[in-house]
Amino acid sequence: MAWIPFFLGPPPPRAHASLDQGFDLDLVLSDLPPDRNEAYDPPGIRSGFALGLMPELISTRRRHPYSKGGVTKYGVLFGAPGWNDPAPKGSEISDKRIESEIDPSRGMAALDDLGLQVVPAWVSTPGSQAVMSWWNRVLENINKRFDKFFRHTSKAEGAADLDKIAPVSLPVKERVARLFAYVREKIHPDPEARTQKNLNRLLRDGNGGERDIALYLIYLLREAHIPARMVIALSRYAPTFQPILEDFRPYSPSYMVQVSPPGKKPIYLMPGDIFATVQTFPDVYLGALAFRQPDDPRTPWPMICLPKNLPLHGTTSIACSAALPVEGAKTPLEVKTTLTDNAAYDFRWRLGLTKPTVKGEMVDGKVVVTSRGKKVTDKWDKIYRNWMDIWTNIKPDGDLPRLDNRKDVEKPLTFAMKGAWNPGVRSIGPRLLVPAFPSSDIFTNPFQTDRRFGPIWWPNAGDYEISLSWSIPAPYGVRQLPKNESVKGPGGLFYTAAYSYTPGGKKGTAGTLKADLKLHLPPMLPASDYEAARMFCERLQRVSETRFLVDTTQPETAP
């Protein structure tokens, strides 16, 4: 068995290769840059120069397109076929050794300055048909399935029904949202559901897989005269798209519906994703490579790049509250988490599809959680403990949340935990020095090098609202507050820190001292924005170290 070499991502510069028909490879790379391992960089499998070795077995078994029609497997190492590759043709193959410099501009994959894969230029060359034949065949089958799927639609809604569900008088966005909600109500997304033959069967079963639900929504949208088509998006965190790897799975695909109301920006929906809402668009698909359903079913699916600047909906809200302890003492810290749209979607997926008790079984009249169920319980507990650790650096006390992550997906996900916290309150004369925010590593500036070479891919991009409310007992009070601050950075980076104090009532009720931090993290930034992003994060770390001064005697005036 031979191993066909190829570069998984873009080829490195200054590479020289010599390859014979038995795939005996001499590869010389000169002046390779060191592995920089920068904070928040794209996965190394994309941006690093990973050499792939594909066993020839795969291609011989399935009659790999490279084996026929004069295009050889040799070509993939040296550049995309159709780009005058130096590989020998036909009869020359048996006795010729290829020796050539590898031209990075002719690679099978190319990345832009954000580390996103661009639509390969070779796709438009005639030679690409041979390389893409497997993909075209698979996508063509989806087209055929479209016809079959919609052949039996007698149980499906007609124009009159649709007018009731999503009246034409409503704005398009609202109509789309109503249809999305209708589909989700009618068909329960089930990742393990088998593919249905047609729409009638899907409607009869009431649950369906990702692709079938997407097809149903497309059907309804088209019936409602709203242009819609399918888009198969490939995750930007997966390896770069390489047609030689003939399988969708390595690219973590998502079946999306692209809604294109005339004169408006397209909307991308994931109706078949069990945890998605109409607002959900996971940031892993921002700017990602995708196959778009063609207008003419006889033509191949074009490759497109999804927009990089789609709005990401969803907020992570962490509301902490505690009573002011005496110097050096611990206090119970209550942490209420509210997650909406993308943030809730991420957390629900983190918990996974299996519930902790699903594998319980009855033993002597009692429900006993089996080892698999226990494993899931442990996993859930670990996720909640880790969540508390991320935001507050403390361990939760008591029972951990046991919410059903499949329930009320369209509503915000809310849960609360509490734990004993030592905030390090210090008394300085008649005053107490109190932290304004919980201690957390999340605020530590991740950018410590003075230069950066690659783009920044912020994990968990989106909006954050972090607050800490101190309950200030009488007769304590607050005379002065730190200044509110608002800072902007590149690509939409911003934070605002606001501090407030509400004195207690005259009857000796406690006052409230509060710090609010609103933060927005963009999904991606080019390396050219590094310096500004670094300065932003330095300021954010400083803000997280803000302290309040609490007077142990009631001040005459509030700030």
Place this chain on the structure above:
Amino acid sequence: MTGWIRRLCFAAGAAAMVLIPAASTAAFSPEWARPYLKRPTPSGAYITKKDHWVAVYKSIIFSTTPHGGMAATYRMVLAPTGREPRRLLIAMDYDSETQTLENPQVWEPGVFGYKRINLAKTSLDFPDLSSDALTSGRFRFISTKAIAPDKRAIVTWKVTDRFAFPGEMLAWPFGMYPAEKLVIRGVAAGGGAVHITYVTPGGKGGAAMKTGPVHLENLPALRYVYKWGNPWLPSRFQAIPFILAVPEKAAGRTWADVSSAVDRIFVEAGKDGAASVKRKADSLISADMGEKARIDVLVRFVAGLAYRNVQWGRGAYTPASPSETLRSMTADCKAKALLLMKLLEAVGVHSNLVLCRVDDHYLADFPLPASAAFNHVVLAVKCKGGETLPASLTTGPGKGWVLVDPTDPQAVFGRQPMGLEGACALWVAPSDGAYFHVHTRQPALMSMDIRETVTVRESGDAGFSLRLHGSADLLEQLVSSKAFNNKDNALRRDCEEYLQSAAPGLRVERAAYRAAPLSGGRPSELTLVGEIPQAMQGVGGQLYTMLAPVAILGRILGIARLGYEWRGGADKPGPAVTVPCVLKPDYQAIGVERSALLTLVFPKGWSVKGTPSLNAGLSSPWLTVKVSGGGSWSVKISEPRGAFHGGSDKKRLEDMNRLASLFRQPILVQRAGGSKDPAHAKEREKRD
């Protein structure tokens, strides 16, 4: 004729088809394993859900070799514990330098009983990478096909010493899998009978020892008994039982006998290269040098040789000859100690080898004479006035001699070697060697000292200068990152990146490293000068907090910014352990002394209103923290080496977290009444 042969073959085949299924499942399995093949799968509290296999039977049979070495034969019958078929992975542990792995065999169930598997296809030899030190330890990994729950796997292998030294073999009752039954015994062979000692760790009275065969039952897997993640565990020799096997004739050996055997190895290795050693010594010293200066030059020379990390033991008993070390200019601890001894001898200075133990896990004592007690070699040097030096031994046969560790690249003659205080040691001598505990005139500690001066400006920015000496994490990190060559400004940049998490935006403008001088007198030193932008955070009015100067000190002193978490795994109850173990975390392996002094300089009229302090006292005596505030703030943290009393792991953790919170507290500063807002002051500074 052909037809007859064909008929004969058919008859033989038919007979085999009839007879083989009739044979028991024990067919083709070794005889010793047969009684255990039909035994039910064991169960009990010593087996956890994560143990996919359990040894129904396990034995270690020690024997002697004709040349005086030892051999051990391992035998196991293993059963899968779950309801589903499982693959078995076995790791056969041996030392490729001093031992041979003989006859490894594995049987798995086949169609007609048990069949021996072809190890050429299913085994892999792999170096032991579990230790920091490079050793010749190897593992032969073998895996089987998936074996049904009612079937068994049979494993055996033999490890044989290639040399007469050390003439001892160690074994641990706990292994990769739990065991229902363990038998350890000796058999008489070419080198005579075997003497087996089973050592159980003791409490106050010390370890208990029993001789003769050992029969143990219901043993959990090692990973549940000895949790490596716990930093305060005692050494394995002091925590869990072990077995030492020696030839019967060596049963009554003493520490002097062990010392004598070690001495012979070093004498043999040191015979070679006297002329080259003399030449090298002459080239390094001059006639006008005093005795101490001569010793110091030679120590520095040997300490400066590139180190090959091969510890004493595990294939590394014989040092390279001095001439070979001088040729390659690389050496391990044995070769360095031997070369230094010979160089000193060439200039008329007496020295003596000392075997000792350096370990992350503290070993207070080794209960019986064995070379396995040690993993390092250092030197004791006799010199005039040596008894006044900090590294002068106060115990053992070499009382008054000066202890030197030439393996330490920054070793300075007279300064105490690191990590040896209280360690058990062996004075190596032909006849009067002795076991003792290392105690020097001034106990050695890992120490670091920082002096930081922060000058705050009206704008709220601050300049800082910092001098660090000792063995701080930062220095170690810089040494390992090769930043000292200062190429491409690496030292400055590395220091800046190291301190950024403590003080966001911090800039190091100058960084300088000064190695310890050959003549001694001061340790290595790192000096940093730089800027902390926006060092102050307003809390309202004229009051400001300033965290960066304190956080920088914490970072360099190696204090975790957000505190410590217990990773020893003691939170969850482990499986039942039926043999006595001493697993209480009670030891600090390496003593640490950290001190820091922060001096603050403010514009006129500004004042310090509060400095960080420990809010509550510490619960255990193992950690002492002294803090003093005022215009200059200082902290001194001491963690003495050795056993500590009255504290549990949780208390230690609480104390460490209190210590960590000390470095999260800012300094409270009041600006002068007439001072302008920092933003305005900054603009003015820029204009100026």
